[in-house]
Amino acid sequence: MTRSQHYRSRSLPFSYRENGIQFDPISYTIDGDDHTEFDLNPARTEIDLTNALPTDDDTAVAEWETLTITADLHISEEVISAVFPSGERDQPPAKLYVTIRCHETIYRDRVLVTDAPTMPGTYEISIPVKKDQVRGTVELRPYLARTRDRDGTGEYASQQNFRVASGTIYNILIDRPEDEEPPSIDGEQVSFSQTPHLPGGEKLYYLDFRNEKRPKLWINADHPRITEVLQSQGSVGAEARMRDVILDQIGYGVWQQLVVRAAAAVDDDGNPEHEWQQTVLETFARNMYDVDDLNEAIYRLRTDIESPASLPHMIQRLDEELQEYLDPREQLIKLMEEGLQI
Structure with a gap:
């Protein structure tokens, strides 16, 4: 999701700003050592630290206790005005916090940034992640919530602890399953319209061979609804089915390019x-x-x-093999079945 002031409201009976909190991870430390700054593009929401966290060379067991993420959170006056009535805007009865979730270990916690009142401005927070409480991917997301009830209903939330704004979800990858290898092709989301070396127009993805030794796949963050679906973590439901179909579509074009490039590079x-x-x-x-x-x-x-004569036949062979490899029919059927239940 791009960082913009065009916030999207959820389908709630009161005013809510889903991207009302700008959430910017800045750096991390491991067991209190020196800070290492993140180098993130605005649309990148997955942070892979699997190679940064120390492990024992002989046992591959993680040798760290606490990973601490430092981040900035910004709330604008516009957001405060949108989610609180005029009588509360000078001293908003709200708390700002960041949730820590790990689906694999069913771990949930949160770090309080400010208690009421929470004024417009920028706040710095340190988010500790304990190794013995998490595994795989850790999900971080900021929220702004009311701290007291108010009389009346109408346009604004009225009950204590109702969330009125949130921010981008960041997924911190801290380790991989033993049988899972790191991806051989790096992938990242970025706005094509704001990145000079990427193609213009409405492209969905681009496979970058500027570094022939390690190609990189770019996903166009100018299509926020698509990138939201691609970031979904579930294995069932309409979004998960749509995600798999989109990945198949991208995968087909990416593999096709990789095979042709690899074959052309053979000595x-x-x-x-x-x-x-x-x-x-x-x-x-x-x-x-x-x-x-x-x-x-x-x-x-x-x-x-x-060979110009045999090239068309090679493309046909490759098409047949990619259909076998990706099996897009299976994902399309699952998506259709999901759609029929809606």
């Missing part, structure tokens, strides 16, 4: 230049040509890439 000895190219060829080449020998499959793929 006369049948060896690609970079590790990711070897991985891509091992994944797809043998199935495309229905042979067991990887070297033979790579040679045939490279030959087809270079």
